[in-house]
Amino acid sequence: MDVKLGELPNWAATRDFTPNGILSAVRRGHDRFYNKYINVKRGGIGGVAMLLTGYVVLSYIWEYDHIKHDRWRKYH
């Protein structure tokens, strides 16, 4: 992206946050990822693997509140 880190708040203010805007942003992000990693002539396992790893990481973040108790417990 061509936005510098210092300009980030200003740039974020110019973005479209309506539902339509968010939807089109998701669509654009998806298309960028798909066309770069999956929609290539000799794609391998990498494209799908990145998606799945991202999903695992996201699931861990979502479950962290629940899992942290298991780690701190003395008797399971």
Add this chain to the structure above:
Amino acid sequence: MILSFFDQFMSPTHLGIPLIALALSLPWVLIPTPTNRWLNNRLLTLQGWFINRFTQQLMLPINLGGHKWAVLLTALMLLLITLNLLGLLPYTFTPTTQLSLNMGLAVPLWLATVIIGMRNQPTAALGHLLPEGTPVPLIPVLIIIETISLFIRPLALGVRLTANLTAGHLLIQLIATAAFMLLPMMHAVAILTSTVLFLLTLLKVAVAMIQAYVFVLLLSLYLQENV
């Protein structure tokens, strides 16, 4: 008693948003839509080949009236396979372990096959309740038995999927905990347990795929009888 083993099946929420909606929409992201191109990327080609073969195999025994169901059954199969296989990744949530979801899939579809049969060919549909060649004295009992078996089908469909997936998840968690705890103490036993864990994971992968297949196959069978 350790009650925390069942916590993995709780429907996750984050900041009040039920995450099951996100987990259910993930297969949509992973299965790309076909394009008009002649040569597609590898993922799309594989997917197209798989879907075509599956639909062809599924629709073989069903006569023409049932071919309307081809899209629905194939979509259902894809959804179940993706959901089941995604649930095998660490820390993920499998929506198909929730009985509510499986019953919600099983009951309407089964009911649709029954209603279609009753509307289009009521005599033949009712005739399924009595197998051919039964001795005359057995007829009343058998009709009751066949009616019960007809009504238990949606229950069986939903519970089968739930139970198989839940049992697999639980087993993996239990044996993984055992192997992890045994690792610092008895190394040989830990290696044995790890082998069992590995084999179990393979089994789970197979079960995940087979269960989806069985679900759809049985549904198509019910359709075949009734259409």
